[in-house]
Amino acid sequence: VREHHHHHKITSIKAIIMLISTFARAVTRQTRVAASAVGGIRNLNLHEYQSAQIMKESGVNVPFGIAAHTVEDAVKAAAEIGDDQVVIKSQILAGGRGLGKFTNGLQGGVHIIDTKDVKEYAEKMLGGTLVTKQSGAAGKPVNTVLLAKKMALAKEFYFAIFMDRASGGPLIIACSEGGTSIEDLAESSPEKIIKVPVNITTGPTEEQIETVVNGLGASGDKESAKDQIKALYNLFVDNDCTMVEVNPLAEDTDGNLIAADAKIGFDDNAEFRHKDIFDQRDHSQEDPREVAAAKWDLNYIGLDGNIGCMVNGAGLAMSTMDIISLNGGSPANFLDVGGGAKVEQIKAAFEIITSDPAVKAILVNIFGGIMKCDIIAEGIIEASRELDLKVPVVVRLEGTNVERGKKLLEESGLDLITADDLDDAATKAVASIA
Numbered sequence: 001v002r003e004h005h006h007h008h009k010i011t012s013i014k015a016i017i018m019l020i021s022t023f024a025r026a027v028t029r030q031t032r033v034a035a036s037a038v039g040g041i042r043n044l045n046l047h048e049y050q051s052a053q054i055m056k057e058s059g060v061n062v063p064f065g066i067a068a069h070t071v072e073d074a075v076k077a078a079a080e081i082g083d084d085q086v087v088i089k090s091q092i093l094a095g096g097r098g099l100g101k102f103t104n105g106l107q108g109g110v111h112i113i114d115t116k117d118v119k120e121y122a123e124k125m126l127g128g129t130l131v132t133k134q135s136g137a138a139g140k141p142v143n144t145v146l147l148a149k150k151m152a153l154a155k156e157f158y159f160a161i162f163m164d165r166a167s168g169g170p171l172i173i174a175c176s177e178g179g180t181s182i183e184d185l186a187e188s189s190p191e192k193i194i195k196v197p198v199n200i201t202t203g204p205t206e207e208q209i210e211t212v213v214n215g216l217g218a219s220g221d222k223e224s225a226k227d228q229i230k231a232l233y234n235l236f237v238d239n240d241c242t243m244v245e246v247n248p249l250a251e252d253t254d255g256n257l258i259a260a261d262a263k264i265g266f267d268d269n270a271e272f273r274h275k276d277i278f279d280q281r282d283h284s285q286e287d288p289r290e291v292a293a294a295k296w297d298l299n300y301i302g303l304d305g306n307i308g309c310m311v312n313g314a315g316l317a318m319s320t321m322d323i324i325s326l327n328g329g330s331p332a333n334f335l336d337v338g339g340g341a342k343v344e345q346i347k348a349a350f351e352i353i354t355s356d357p358a359v360k361a362i363l364v365n366i367f368g369g370i371m372k373c374d375i376i377a378e379g380i381i382e383a384s385r386e387l388d389l390k391v392p393v394v395v396r397l398e399g400t401n402v403e404r405g406k407k408l409l410e411e412s413g414l415d416l417i418t419a420d421d422l423d424d425a426a427t428k429a430v431a432s433i434a
Contacts, residue, residue, distance in 0.1 A: 220255020305330030346379020
């Protein structure tokens, strides 16, 4: 590593930038499964217009903008802005909107247009599906557009704060070039990117704030610029954020810093402190199965296979998925019912699993410790009867109250496939759909 220090430095910077961008929007499903195993996915993201409002309340300069949910509202918003031209921006929880494409053929999710054309663009954007590099192939629905005042911007910078495992606290990243792909810039010009680790107990020092401002290359009033960086940091801490990304953090022709775009992520563990923020969550941008699972306190991640899994414990759930794959099958989901699930939650888990039309079989793998096997059995029986399951169900039970659980299943009269161990269960699940 020492012999290739420069190459290592470039790689490290690029990795950090990619981490921010990925964390900001489109974490892969596999990564999310792994996060579940560690304990709690910190994944509340807000739309740009919502983030901008929070920034404004925190003293950060943002462009004047109005969110619109209908074509009529969009036309009214443009009229209220009152300029000849306006910026219309699709609101989805994925990056790369400007270079994205609508499934109806419209190229780009962000446009600078004449005010007279707002109706035409709003009709194409609202209700449409925008596909970007970070949205996945299915894209994201556009239910809101942001009409923003066109700003006279002289420079565009990149600014972000996120929690950094290596330094054990917030890390500020700033770059004198922004508005485009920061990942590409990290590879081509890593020397332009500065990193400032902050002591979370004391906050950034004046010297650190000055380092950031100088690193951005801000040419306006330095004290005003420093105030904006402080406001962004205070927003990050006060709202229990995991990430604040501003790309671009722009400078207007008068030298004022303006957050021209906004992405904020929040720590789900702090929901009890920020109910007003978490109430803004847009479930239309999320997998409806995952939304339903959260209501029942179930850890569910939808995947692309055809064998539904219901397991207790994240580690066992991931092992179950691995063994299904090793036996030639493909898991349809990650589902950890936890250690204290009730019969109603087990039924809800079956409903969520079977709501996926790709599921052709279900594997229940329970190693009961806190979770009792008889409770699982009762949930399986009730779900099977009420949902009229049409797919094979393979059940492997072991642990607390296992004999009572097995007896309940045997006496239920249901056509269930029992298994002696995990490997046997995976083999039978794969064979049931062969």
